[in-house]
Amino acid sequence: MSIFKLFLIFVKIGAILLGGGYVILPIMTSEFVDKRNLVSHDDIIDYFALSQSLPGIIAANMSMFIGYKLKGKYGALAAMFGITFIPFWCIVLLASVIGAFINNSYVQGALWGVGVAVIALIMLTVREMWQKSSKNTFFYIVYGLTLATLLIFNPSPIQTILLFTVLGVGYKKFTEAKQ
Amino acid sequence: MIYLLLMFEFFKIGLFSFGGGYATIPFLYHISEVHHWYSIDELTQMVAVASITPGPVGINVATYAGLKSAGILGSALATTSEMLPSFFLVIIVSKLLRKFSDNFYVKSIIETLKPISCALLTSVAIGLLKPEIKDVKAMILLAALLLISWKSKKDPLFYILIAAVIGIALRFF
Numbered sequence: 607m608s609i610f611k612l613f614l615i616f617v618k619i620g621a622i623l624l625g626g627g628y629v630i631l632p633i634m635t636s637e638f639v640d641k642r643n644l645v646s647h648d649d650i651i652d653y654f655a656l657s658q659s660l661p662g663i664i665a666a667n668m669s670m671f672i673g674y675k676l677k678g679k680y681g682a683l684a685a686m687f688g689i690t691f692i693p694f695w696c697i698v699l700l701a702s703v704i705g706a707f708i709n710n711s712y713v714q715g716a717l718w719g720v721g722v723a724v725i726a727l728i729m730l731t732v733r734e735m736w737q738k739s740s741k742n743t744f745f746y747i748v749y750g751l752t753l754a755t756l757l758i759f760n761p762s763p764i765q766t767i768l769l770f771t772v773l774g775v776g777y778k779k780f781t782e783a784k785q
Numbered sequence: 786m787i788y789l790l791l792m793f794e795f796f797k798i799g800l801f802s803f804g805g806g807y808a809t810i811p812f813l814y815h816i817s818e819v820h821h822w823y824s825i826d827e828l829t830q831m832v833a834v835a836s837i838t839p840g841p842v843g844i845n846v847a848t849y850a851g852l853k854s855a856g857i858l859g860s861a862l863a864t865t866s867e868m869l870p871s872f873f874l875v876i877i878v879s880k881l882l883r884k885f886s887d888n889f890y891v892k893s894i895i896e897t898l899k900p901i902s903c904a905l906l907t908s909v910a911i912g913l914l915k916p917e918i919k920d921v922k923a924m925i926l927l928a929a930l931l932l933i934s935w936k937s938k939k940d941p942l943f944y945i946l947i948a949a950v951i952g953i954a955l956r957f958f
Contacts, residue, residue: 660878662802662843670875671875671878694861715952716949725913727836727944727945735903756908774896775894
């Protein structure tokens with residue numbers, strides 16, 4: 607398969623990817639395992655798990671794993687630009703026309719509702735992360751200390767991440783040395 | 786040199802955000818506070834649009850934020866910069882797949898980043914909630930959405946569409 611064909615597959619995936627995390631796994635499985643048999647099902651599951659444990663956007667990570675597996679560096683680039691191709695132009699077009707509608711009462715109503723839904727979605731993400739931590743004391747302690755620091759001192763996200771990662775890894779090293 | 790600054794900010798997001806598209810919001814919040822490229826109200830609107838257009842939310846919102854900050858070149862740079870750390874990490878991890886997941890430091894860093902990201906998201910939720918707290922309708926809608934999620938897990942798009950419809954319907958009363 608050519609790089610361009612791979613790019614086109616990812617363009618299509620980018621166009622049908624709606625809603626986020628829930629649909630990534632089924633879409634990737636259908637495109638690369640069921641339809642084309644290019645990647646094994648075990649590999650797909652591996653990539654999905656790895657994509658979640660790496661920083662960055664999960665769907666983009668997973669696309670790049672598959673692209674790299676199939677066509678190396680250029681495959682990963684084809685995946686990266688493919689998956690963002692349609693979404694990019696959608697945003698640019700929508701942003702250029704939204705100004706005309708933004709003061710419409712119904713558009714305002716819809717945006718108000720979506721604003722509330724976004725808060726709910728953020729709270730649900732927090733809850734999901736809690737549930738996945740499965741009664742892990744280390745998780746609760748780091749969470750509590752980080753949140754307290756954020757609420758009291760309002761540091762930047764990067765400062766917070768660097769400080770607590772150093773502390774957390776140091777603590778892990780210390781307890782490992784003791785064992 | 787807004788373009789260089791923009792690339793640097795979004796590269797950092799790609800390198801440090803954990804837990805999916807909404808986990809990038811704390812960083813975008815911070816960018817708004819420091820650089821004033823867009824307001825917090827605009828950010829909420831951007832997240833709303835990013836959630837209903839195709840593509841990963843985290844990428845879409847970067848595209849939109851880049852556009853607001855520095856036009857179409859800005860949006861291309863923001864989107865690419867946010868994915869660049871992933872590009873390198875994916876190649877490194879693919880090459881060292883087994884070694885990677887067994888390394889003590891890699892494991893510890895990932896295990897520490899999870900509660901930190903979760904705390905960052907919590908603080909953003911609190912920040913977004915504060916101005917809404919006096920809005921009784923918003924609080925009722927929020928409670929209803931959370932209640933639905935308690936009963937059964939739904940796709941994020943479901944909450945967004947239902948909330949948009951309710952928001953429009955309320956304009957008739």
